[in-house]
Amino acid sequence: MTSTDRSARRTVSYAGRRIALLTQHGKERVIAPVLESVLGCRVERVAGYDTDQLGTFTREIPRAGTQLEAARKKARIGMELSGLPLGLASEGSFGPDPFAGMLPWNVEMVVFIDDERGLEIVGSAQGHANFAHRLAASWEEAQDFARSAEFPEHHLVVRPQGEDDPRIRKGIASWAALEAAFFWAREQSANGLVFLETDVRAHANPTRMANIRLAAEELAKKLCSLCPACGTPGFWVLERVLGLPCADCGAPTREPRGEVLGCVKCVHREVRHYSDRVTADPGCCEHCNP
Template sequence: MYPSLELSPNLYVDRRVALLTQHGKEAVLGEVLGEALACKVERIEGFDTDTLGTFTRDIARVGNQLEAARRKARIGMQLSGLPIGLASEGSFGPDPVTYMMSYNRELLVWIDDDLGIEVIATVSGRTNFASALVASWAEAKHFAERVGFPQHYLVVRPQHQDYPVFRKGLSDWLAFEHAVAWAMAVAENAQVFIETDMRAFANPSRMETIRLAAQELAIRLTSYCPVCRAPGFARAEVVKGLPCENCGMPTAEIKADLLRCVRCGHQQQIERARQYANAGQCHLCNP
């Protein structure tokens, strides 16, 4: 069993936190975590994070989202010599429920080697992640307007989504028009592939989701284990089995949250306010 820590609300006051990024995340993460923890999030340079994977697919990400975030955090800690590291990693795809909307999942990982803990926070929500194959300036302009250009930057490629040469970071109409004309002239099929630039600084919608993830991380880092007093005592999983209002049998509905300490492993089950599931969710009453 880990010994109990002498903790106070001042645990991270003035502590330096390494953040390896080149896409402007330090402003949002520093603001949210600085206000919540009074820590100092420091942008670490000296490593090209694009070598770990790009949204433009020219460099594939190695490993899953969490593994990539851990790698960034560790590199930042090594470069800075700091015992606390922070990293962010995003992923994009269709809404997992309806598959009709674009979805953004942002993951933050906080590694504190002094305490021997790793705290993870994730937030998911809708985004403007989109692409289109167009054959005219009118079609290109329509797509750009639909995804919130020029506030949200764009990427342009000739011919198809995997063409090796492209122009990214397009943030004004003149540059975008020139890029579309270039791509159309280069493409053998006279078509242009346009997609949203999902780097954090280039996409305000994504940056807002990163902000929400930082707020969730702050909540977790200010929640202490009742046994060892380490920060990061938060929901680790949900417990299903809410009884049916009609027959009382367990359903697939959630009945409780399971809180777990990231340091000593202590667990606590917190029942949700809802006591019964609708009979329509019961496999017996509504087969």
């Protein structure tokens, strides 16, 4: 082992270290086991702060800034409340899928901040979301929506009249509670309609919680990937290298043939070519398949 290797191992060790995680929606259940098993650290949930003040998915309080900025702010608040130099937080976003724009999609970020080393490293994951809504005029319509939304495993939110009505009931997790909320909302509604939507807070949405776990897994991999030059964690893919040659004509295609990895602290970069991909399918070639 070289002196650089030994220095890198000392630099990366988070074994036994306490890491603050600010959450009020149960995210520690999926984040802590992943990081603790890989890094040997102690992820400590920080309470005493209402993270809904930073924005709600049900639109009462808009989120300020980007998804990453929101996660970073949460991590900083957790670090301040706990007095720890290491912090974690996660933030999610929802929208249409990036392929056809037809399906609900969820992007999750888990940010790690190390003030001792001046590091910020982000794990991310994305995938299908259980994120839907419906206006219902009858209890039967409400039941149909609830079943399609995988209720009661996934909780629901109910409002009278429409999606922006300030009267709201969240965290509905039983059929009895849903029935009571539905008829309460319909009585309050001037148009006789009830707006139902999935509750996408982490503790209320197992599909989202699974994506948070995947983001934590990517973060753990990044924290274990050390820069060959300086030993800093977070040596990871910056961009893909395109140009994999066509299997038929040999012309470069837009398929990736490798990737560029870089350090978050120093200027070190490496290009790594894929060993399992030698040629591209001719169907991807602009010459063979214009």
